[in-house]
Amino acid sequence: MAKFDYDLITIGAGSGGVRASRLAGKYGAKVAVIEESRYGGTCVMRGCVPKKLLVIGSHFANHFEDAIGYGWSVQGAAHDWGAMIAAKSKELDRLEGVYRRILRDSNVETVDGRGVLVDPHTVEANGKRMTAEKILVAVGGWPAVPEFPGREHVITSNEALDLPQRPKRVIIVGGGYIAVEFAGIFNALGSDVTLIIRSGQILRGFDQDVRSTLAEEIEKTGIKIKRDYLIRSVEKCTAEQGGGYSVMFDMGDEVRADCVMYATGRAPNTGKLGLAEVGVKLNSKNAIAVDEHNRTSIGSVFAIGDVTDRINLTPVAINEGRAFAEAFYNNNPMTMDYTNVASAVFSQPPVATVGLTEEQARKTHKVRLFISRFKPMKHTLSGRDERTLMKLVVDRATDKVLGVHMVGDDAPEIVQGFAVALKCGATKAQFDATVGIHPTAAEEFVTMRDPVPEKEPEA
């Protein structure tokens, strides 16, 4: 008789958990996945996918305006928020079905309920105990909202994706990925949007030129950025007071809004999982501490994805899940490589980046910089006042391209290809030897010949 009920029990059917489980199932392991919410997890149900659909939906507003410069007359175009949300929700239902089917087709059992660790080989769900040789925790993260008076009135990205109506005046707190993406969605659809950031600039961690360029571009589109600002309290206003919310700032000033959204980061879902009871150690950020093989402090318990707070991106969780399954169920030892992971911000215009920022590179290398700023061809006729930024950070000593950064239309589609080049260790000379595709914006990355002159050191 088998020692355990399963070879693997995975808690969490998000991107990472599903990839690990279905590969393990495909390689012949007996696997169960426990999920208390919707199959697909944050990315598919509350994040990347619905957000991108809303970004696409909101972008049409610009397309209609831009078309006029090309001779189109666009009259009577109106947007129905409810119709967009309903269409998006229908697509998520379809995707959830796909995720369940993929698991079924990979011989993975699904358990709908909350899984809690009982001991290093036992999980309890729906009052039933199940044992496994290995347990994989892939429960992701959740929006983190600080404590302040009126916290109960604010929403997060979870609710923003399902608002019954589009709010006319929106306050978004935070200057990270989620804040700038939702600012772009609401603004393009006609809402009055204010971003509240506690520091001097949006997108901490990104290249300085990317940060300042995006801030300039989104401010041109009408998004207001209040810098070095903090909210003191949020109060609900009565109908007599005009409805909505009164937002009080630390500076003492006040604004009214129909919706206050917090996008102040996400926290790993490590509570009430039985982790401490079983002895699974957390790190200083309250995430599950794991080694390069995704193993926790308990030998039979593993963790992947946002709950480990390494690089919190879906493709990273998927690759961690794949590495786990390959190593333990396909005799193919693999670890995730965290270098040169490309990422994008689906702001309007979007940002994409791979490799080191100028600031990171300067800490360890002498660099040459190549920067190009231009008006995209489309906007020569549309008349839109939008400029594109492209930037290469190159190691002076080896000529290797260390970083590729772009703010502008199609940046995520363009930078994905250059991420391959960086993985291959491409040099600037190899970029220069590559023939561009004309006329595109992307060709600029292979035709930048003159480095930015180095500033003279101050006397």
Ligand code: NDP
């Ligand atoms: P981020 O960590 O990217 O940004 C959080 C923002 O909130 C920062 O601007 C931060 O300011 C600010 N902030 C934090 N705490 C407070 C506070 N107490 N008061 C006021 N402001 C505060 O988090 P997000 O929520 O935007 O996204 C979470 C994660 O989700 C990202 O790290 C990313 O990994 C992932 N994600 C990826 C996307 C993509 O790939 N396109 C899209 C969406 C999310 P400061 O800069 O001063 O610290």
